[in-house]
Amino acid sequence: MPILKDGDQADDDYDEDGPRTADMEGRVEKYIGVKVKVSFTGQGxxxxMKQLSGGQKTVVALTLIFAIQRCDPAPFYLFDxxxxxxxxxYRTAVGNMIRRLADMANxxxxxxxxxxxxVKVADKIYGVTHKNRVSWVNVVTKDEALDFIEHDQSHNAE
Incomplete structure (x- = not known):
């Protein structure tokens, strides 16, 4: 929840998009935070952000990151x-977009x-395993990674 200058908490559903009123000294209070409004159709x-599903929120966040990346690219991005x-x-679309961005930019x-x-769009895949309280990191093939994912998903479905 945004905090106003005088320490009062603001309602983060505050939808006034116009300018804020000036204080006694004629200054306009600074805005705190970012408010995002989204239209997935481009119309209407x-x-x-509160009204969006988890997947829609992910798409909005990635859109912001990729827009920044086009203007001021970083050498690497770490996504968890x-x-x-x-x-x-949508996972396929995001994977294809990341593949294109990795190919186009350095x-x-x-x-x-x-x-x-x-996994299908990755150049290199690492598998992390744990044995006797020790983690091991190994390069794995796409097929090995996909087999692991399939086994993990079927195991978690039981």
Whole structure:
């Protein structure tokens, strides 16, 4: 919840998009935070972030990151299970977009996932195993990673 200058808490559903009123000295209070309104169709009503599903929130966050990446690219990005809330077709679209961005720019994308769609577009895959309280990191093939994911998903479904 945003905090106003005088320490009072503001209602974060405050929807006034116009300028704020000036204080006694003629200054306009600074805005705190960012308010995002989204339209997935490009027309009609916009929705606030509170109204979106987990997958929609993920798409909005990735859109912001990729927009920043186009303006001021970083040498690498580290994503932790960004595909967890996405449906398979959106995971595929995100994976393809990341693949294109990695090919176009001199940027590396490092991701963790338990879903096959991102594994399929990866150049290099690492598997982490634990044995006797020790972690081991090994390069694995795509087929080995996909087999692990399939086994993990079938095991968790039981």
């Amino acid at each position: 009503e916009t929705q606030s 299970e960004i595909d967890a809330a996405l449906d398979p077709q 940027t590396q994308f490092i991701m963790t996932t338990f879903r096959p769609e991102l």
